Amino acid sequence: MVDYSTLPQNKILCVDMKSFYASCSAVMRGLDPLNCYLAVAGNLERQGSVVLAASPRLKKEFRIKTGSRLFEIPNDPRIQVVEPSMATYLRISTEISRVFNRYVPKEAIHTYSVDESFIKVDGAIHIWGDATTIAEKIKDDIEREFQLPCTAGIGPNMLMAKLCLDLEAKKARSGIAEWTFADVPEKLWNVSPLSEMWGIGRRIEKTLNGMGIFTVGQLARFDLEKLEKKFGIMGNQLYYHAWGIDLSNLGAPIIEGQISFGKSQVLLRDYKEKEEVEHVILEMCEEVARRARTHRKAGRTVSLGIGYSQEEFGGGFHRSKTIYRPTNVTMELYKVCLDLFHEYYNGHTVRNISITLGNIVDDSELQLDLFDMGAGKRRELGYVVDRVRERFGSGALLRAISYTAAGTAKQRATLVGGHKM
Template sequence: MFDYKQFPKRSILCVDMKSFYASIIAVDKGLDPLTCHLVVVGNTDRQGSVVLAASPAMKKDFHIKTGSRLFEIPDDPRIELCNPRMGLFVRVSTEITKLFFRYAPPSAVHIYSVDESFLDVGGLEKILGTPEEIAKQIQNDIMLDFGLPCTIGIGPNMLMAKLCLDLAAKKSPTGISTWTYEDIPEKLWPISPLREMWGIGRRVEKTLNSMGIFSIGQLARYDLKLLENKFGIMGNQIYHHAWGIDLSEIGAPIMQGQISYGKSQILLRDYKEEREIKSVMLEMCEEVAKRARTKHHAGRTISLGVSYSKHEFGGGFHRSRTIETPTNITMDIYRVCLELFKENYNGQTVRQLSISITKLENDYEMQLDLFDTNGWKKRKIGYVVDSIRNRYGPASLLRAVSYTPGGTALQRATLLGGHKK
């Protein structure tokens, strides 16, 4: 048992915009975001395109939700089909963030995603009222200024506020709920299946189930040492999270762990030619390397994931390889990916690729290889190319493979967040 008096008891609000993308377009079209039947699709011209967002009424009446496909949407005159407008989404998200600054200073606001944020409103009770009153004011202001609905979870830390949002506020008639440490046995521990707990995915859930753990309460009562032996530091994290304990500060990641840089891409069509698959792979390696260089990081473990087309009845592989010297050089990452690809690929049709690097180090501390006399030049070239693209745009300098039939970088350069601007 934990003595919760030793842990911070703050007033954290987790604000989530309800069906954000769909609601923005609904308001822009003069529709009620809560009652209209509107769907935002990646590309309305492609029947297999993925649903990015659906209005609450669409989810309730037609059971269409994020991840559904365009061909699954009924042919009904009440339904509005729309393409994404990423530029509009980002602008509205920015304005909502400015609204939060009416209630808390920038240092007390953490933007978790384009439609979800944390606010620490502790100490504002005498000025603005209780956390519940502040939440209601924020909810009203967002509706008044933008016409958009939102839900708010309140908790003593970021984790509890997030859990309250997902598990209680979104189901509440008012859209606002509060959880305290005292609520943990009654509200948190009964949660099952485990994947409903924020921070636990299907793979971890499957492993926990094999250990006889099927609810958060069972996880909280499990032997901590056994969890640490099985999951490492993550075992310690999920154990304390099962008790509602989180010491993260606003602006820090809620789930501490190994930082990685990665890129996943669903291809616009099935790729059958090996040379085309390798073209996209090289483009993705370049983007992953750039993301690492932006933070002056280099990685030692390189991972490649390949998912096959539905015509291959699914499947694929995900493999990793650790190299001796950390790198953020595109061709070094690509060379390892080619090795993994050659060892595991047997000619199937490919629809999705993912590449990532982990086990990171600061590249200022990289040790030069005596047998690679041009290593420092390759590293420098990468940063020069990045500076050109940052100044003149991602399409200002591309590899020749991007102009081949299999290349995707040229088209993606016209997108924002992977979708139309």
């Protein structure tokens, strides 16, 4: 048994904007977000385009959800399909954060994603009322000022607030629910399949099922040493998360130690030529390196994921390589990715690519290599290019490969968040 009396007992809200992209697009068109039939799709000219968001009624009655394809949407006159307006969504998200700031200081707000935030309200309870009252006030403000629906889960830590949101608040008539540690056995342990719990994906669920674990309660009562032996530090996290325990500070990742920089891309078409795939890998390495430099970070572990086309029954590979010297230089990342690509690629048609730089250290920790006197200049050149792009736009400086038929950076430079503004 876990002694919850020794753990922090905070009041944290996890506020989620309901079908945010679809709701924003509905309001922009004078529609009721909760009663209209509207989908936001990445590109209306491609039938295979991904649905980025669907209104609640479209989800319920037509089973269209995020991740569905454009061709799956029925030809029904009630349904509107629109392209995203990412710049508008981001602006509205910023304005909603200002609503939170009316009730708590900025340091008590953690923007988890464009449509989801954590808010620590402990210090505001004596001013505005209990956590549920504050959640109701925030919900009313957002609905009155933006005509957008939202839900809120309340818990003693970030994990419990998120679990309460996903497993109860989103289904509640009021859109608000609160969990305490006393609710863990009744409300959390009965959760099955395991993938319904935040933080457990299909792959981990399958492994846990193979160990005879099918509910969160079974996970909580499983031998901790065996979980750690099987999953490493993640086994420890899985065990304590099953008890509702999370010691993360507000603003930190919910799962500690997972800091990395990455980029993934579903290609607009199947790439059949090896050279074309290499062109996109170089573009993506440049983006990953830029993200690391933006935070003055570098990394030692480079991961490359390649997903094959569904026309060839899917599949692919995901491999990593750790290098001796941390880097945030584009061409150094590219060389490692090419090594992995050449070693594991089997010639199949490629449809998606992902690249991650992990094992992160501060850029200030980089050491000069006496056998590579040009390393410092290559590193500084990356920062110079970043400054040019920051001032004149991401499309101001592009590699020649971006102007070939395989390149995607030129087109993506016109997007916000990977989609049209």
